Amino acid sequence: MSVNACAIETSGLSKSFRGVRAVADVGLHVPVGAVYGLVGKNGAGKSTLLKLVSGLTPQDAGAVSVLGRELRPGQADSRLGVLVEAPAVYGRLDAFENLMNRALVLGLPNPREACREALELVGLDARTAGDGRRRVLWPRGAYVDDLSTGLRQRLGVALALLGSPEVLLLDEPFNGIDPTGAASLRDLLARLSRERGVTVLVSSHVLAHLERVCTHFGVMRGGFLVRELTAEGLSDACAVHLVLRVDTPERAVAVLAEELPGLTVRVLPDGALSVAAPSGDEPDRRVLSQTLLGAGIAVTELSASQPDVEAELVRIIDGREPSRSAGEKNVWGGDVSGPGGARAPEPGPGGAPGPGRG
Amino acid sequence: MTGLANQLRAGLYLLLHDAYFKGATVVLAMWLSAYGLLTLLPDDGVTFAFSLGSTFALSFRLVAFFTCFAMMGLAVHDTAAGGMRAAALAGRGRAGYVASRMLLAPLVAVVLAAVATVLLAVMGAMLPRALVPGPSAVAEVASQLPAYLLASWTYAAVGMVLVWAFPRERGIGTVLLGSVVLVTGLLETAVLMAFVIVPLAFSPELAWDLFSALQPASLSMALQGSLEVGSGYVVLLAVVYLGVAWLLAWRLWARRAV
Incomplete structure (x- = not known):
């Protein structure tokens, strides 16, 4: 796969729920090995986009391609690790049992070992604290229903990591996680991308975390992907x-x-x-x-x-970005109006697609 | 087939950890045990005789009920936990999930039937006032077992489809009620009545004729001997219902957002 190949690519991806547009004509380009941050206000369509890419929700129109393989509407790809919205967990099972179930579904060759590794990656294993005492971070046998939002979220990330997926789709993974845990998760995403070449598509409202870990950004507004840019491009703007x-x-x-x-x-x-x-x-x-x-x-x-990166992202999210100068290139090296251009039409009044560039 | 095998393994793992299945097994065993243990009460004018033959026949209905209960319960837990979301990302995805749950149902029926049979055999051998029928009578009762197992599978499949069709958070009350309504044939009777209720207002004779014509479609009536049909017909009816339930389940999940 070439350096500039896309791990995830969509074109014209659209989805409406009972006539309300959630995602409209999205052309997403996530390069292989990138950590791609998807940002936007509540209701911008980030979660729906992740569901469409993961095959959890079939699209109304458009195409999704993962690692070069085009997926049918509603078709999933086992090379994806997914955490979308709340973790899909059985409340009356403990964490390990939930992981075991997922490992068996995926047909992992050594499910127990895979579960232990996933728990360790997200910091939910039993380990020795700095003072030498054994510290159980995850009480074995405790029902998932009885655990805090943050611990459940960590379990959700562990579930997504099972089976060493080539592409990770994470929706608000930092939700409810304490600052130390969030920093560890952020470092983990960077490490997975750097050391294992895992592509990460992560949506979050915590721009400070994304700023530190993401190599690419996509900004959604009103169901449209209005901008794609690299971290370098964002730094340049800053x-x-x-x-x-x-x-x-x-x-x-x-x-x-x-x-x-x-x-x-x-x-x-x-x-x-x-x-x-x-x-x-x-x-x-x-x-x-x-x-x-x-x-x-x-x-x-x-x-x-x-401006700092966060402020710049907020400006783009809010649609207060400056107009581009002539000859400016988009993040993937092409002209902004070229094929697969990163810029989508701006939402017009009432949510209808505006007359912007395609 | 690997994907389906994985989904089946995962489904079995869930089932063995699921409270509904554990509860179904325990309550079935307790129910039959209590029935037998009544014979141990002191004989104070009322004699409890433990007839192995009639209890064996009763256990078939209990197996059907508890199979339906266990599988509907698993479907309820699956729905609450986004079980399909996990399964959809694996090999064979959605189809594998539906198939795994559909194929687990007969396994549950067989396990529960085995539990009941072993328990009855032990009680028949140990209880002092047990009335053990002859081999031919046992064989006659046992010959009904395959039809009941198939019917148990069908009830469970229909129960799961009902849970999936209305995917809201549900508790044990719904599962219990659903199992009762299905296994006792109340649902089928209600459906039959819905067909004849309008003609009944105009012509009772016509309504009765219509009711008689539709009766053979009732699996419960056929199973319980209310209809003069052979066991082959019961099997055929169960297979048809099972096929329709499987198809409906697949249609429900094929494009649903999970």
Whole structure:
């Protein structure tokens, strides 16, 4: 499989529930080995998208391909490990029994060992604490019904990890997990991707966790996947940039594109210009001012700004992202309007697809 | 077939850990034991005689009831736990899940019948006032066993379809009621009555004729000897119901979001 091959690829994926659109025309591209963070507001369609990809819910239209194999609507792939919404667990069984059941369903050759390994990976095994005492993190025999949300969530992740899946789909895996456990889970996802080449598609509202672990991001809004970008691209967007106010923004963009082609220039929603250098360093203010003044463009304000990744993601989620400059490339190296483009039509009024680019 | 074998193994594992199956086995054993142990009461004017033949016949109905109870219970637990979600991700996925549950039902029936038979044999040998019938009588009663096992399977299959068709959180009350309604033939009678209720308002004779015509479709009536049909007909009827139930189950799960 080539470096840029997609572990998960969808096209035109759509699903409605009783006439209410949940996912619309989604073209998702998750590269092999990536940790792909799916973000968006409540009701944006993240969970439904994960269910469609995993085959738990059949789509109304569109195609899903996992590791090069196209799946029929409602068809699952045993190479997937899935935790969507609440963990599917039998409340009157203990954790190990739940894992055993899943291991038997999957036909794992050594189910008991696989269950122990999964429990250990999510920190639910019995282990020795730093003070030398045996600390039982998961009381054997305790019904799952009697356990906290966080422990159940850990069990859900353990269930998804059973059988060493090549692709993990995790929906809100950090829900209810304590800070230490969440950090461990985050590190585990990064380690699985780095060491075992596991592709992870994870949706979460905890952007701070995603920011640390994700290599790629997808932003959903109103059922549409409105943007796909790499962590690098996101970092670039968060590099120090200058915010300028000029009397003729469109002309300034053209002048800067011609005179200083290395700079990335965006027009912000409020009409100001954002100018960033490819190195991530602050662009030279003097050169910038002189270039614009030389072209007869008055600069009324010039200041430096550096948003953090979380704030940038929130801006995209809220639809307050700046318009793109000409020639800007999408995250997979292609033009944003090219085939399989990462940009979906913006939802129009009343939720109907807007006239945006396809 | 590997996928189905895995699903069957997992289903069996769940069944052995499931309270409904354990409860069904224990209560069946207790029920039959209590029946036999009545003969040990002091003879104070009322004599309890333990007739192995009649108890054997009774145990068939109990097996049908508890098979239905155990499998409906497993389906209830499956529904609450998103059992299909786990199964859907494995080999043979949804079809494997349906098939595994459908194939577990006869296994449960056989296990319960074996428990009942062993228990009755032990009690027949040990209880002082046990009335043990002759070999020919035992053989005659035992010949009904296959039809009852098949009917147990059918009731359980229909029960599971009913649970899957209305996938809400349900408890033991629903499972008990469902098993009673199915195994006693109340559901079939209700369905038959639904067909004749309108004609009854116009012509009682027509309603009776219609009722008589539809009666042979009742598995419970055929099984309990209310209809003059051979055991071959009972088997055929059970197989037809079983096939329809399996098909319905598959249709229910084929495209359902889990």
